[in-house]
Amino acid sequence: MNAWLKELETLLKKKLYQDEVEEIISFYQEMIEERLEKGESIDQILASYDMKKIVKDVTLDSVLKRDLGSYKNLSKSTKQILLLLISTPLLLPLGIVYIAFIITAFSLLIAGIAVSISGIFGLIIYIIDLFQADLSFIDFTGILGIGIFSFSLLLLVSLYLAKIVEVMFKVLLKWITKFIKKGVTSREMD
Amino acid sequence: MKQQVKKGVLEIFVLAILMKEDSYGYKIVSDLSQYIEMSESTLYPILRRLEKQDELSTYNELYQGRNRKYYQITTKGKKHIQDFMDEWEDVRKIYDILMK
Numbered sequence: 579m580n581a582w583l584k585e586l587e588t589l590l591k592k593k594l595y596q597d598e599v600e601e602i603i604s605f606y607q608e609m610i611e612e613r614l615e616k617g618e619s620i621d622q623i624l625a626s627y628d629m630k631k632i633v634k635d636v637t638l639d640s641v642l643k644r645d646l647g648s649y650k651n652l653s654k655s656t657k658q659i660l661l662l663l664i665s666t667p668l669l670l671p672l673g674i675v676y677i678a679f680i681i682t683a684f685s686l687l688i689a690g691i692a693v694s695i696s697g698i699f700g701l702i703i704y705i706i707d708l709f710q711a712d713l714s715f716i717d718f719t720g721i722l723g724i725g726i727f728s729f730s731l732l733l734l735v736s737l738y739l740a741k742i743v744e745v746m747f748k749v750l751l752k753w754i755t756k757f758i759k760k761g762v763t764s765r766e767m768d
Numbered sequence: 769m770k771q772q773v774k775k776g777v778l779e780i781f782v783l784a785i786l787m788k789e790d791s792y793g794y795k796i797v798s799d800l801s802q803y804i805e806m807s808e809s810t811l812y813p814i815l816r817r818l819e820k821q822d823e824l825s826t827y828n829e830l831y832q833g834r835n836r837k838y839y840q841i842t843t844k845g846k847k848h849i850q851d852f853m854d855e856w857e858d859v860r861k862i863y864d865i866l867m868k
Contacts, residue, residue: 602812604837605793609808611834612794632809 579610582624586632593637593658602636637662656680656747659754672754679750683743690739697732701725778806780852782814783823786841787849793837815839823848 583603590599606627613623637658660680663673704725708718785791785799793811800806818824823845828835 601816604835605812606808608835608837609793609797612792615832616794627809635809635813 579607579614579620579624582627582629583607583610586629589629589633590636593633594640598636598640602632606632656751659751663754676750676754679746683746686739686743690736690743693732693739694736697729697736701729776852778804778810778814779818779823780849781806782811782818783841783845783849786824786839787846790838790840792839796839818845 583606586606587599587603590602594602610620610623614620660673660676663669663676666673705722708722708725713721781800781804782796785796791799793808793815796815797806797808797811800811815824819826819839821844823842825840825842827838827840829838830836
């Protein structure tokens, strides 16, 4: 029993968080102990379980119910849902749409980062130019102020781009989750 | 719609079993086997879903030196059953019309 549970734990750890794994292991451990007590043999019990199916079902279930509040959860869930979509023939078209979306989202992120980096370099060059120019104190501070203001606007645009991408991911994940849940429910009846 | 009904039925089966008394995983599967075939791997996501929806609460009890997790239906869970029964009253009427 311990070897079976250990193997299940190892498989689950690759996909789920520690607390999720512990909950599932504890459920199956209790089930096995109860069945042993009722007189079933350990071989009979373990033969009745399909470990791959257990892992697939609980992974899907856990990912779909995860709180997407943090970037870590959002990122891990995005990856796992993508793997699920491309590994299930019926969901493959949805997987392709999902990949296209991820590429678009990353393009937006890269654009945001590029805007920020070019803004930083632009500001540095702008300040150096200002120092080299023969300007009065009032002109210098005025132009510097305009430069810093423009840079702040650029940063704001980048931050909004990142926020838009995050919201888009959450909305898409919720939409895909609803779609997959229908499939999960129908499989539960099988 | 069909899948929503299936989902509802499975959840109601589990909640109905727990209306009688608090129960644990193995006993829930055993009790359900009289009415519907439900494996442990099917039961786990349902229990988890009901718990997340606050329709079940859980507590541990020591049994022969090990922990046994008990599931208890909450007020929200009881309301879920009542709502389901109300909805299915109409379905029963349709059935009665068809069977007459």
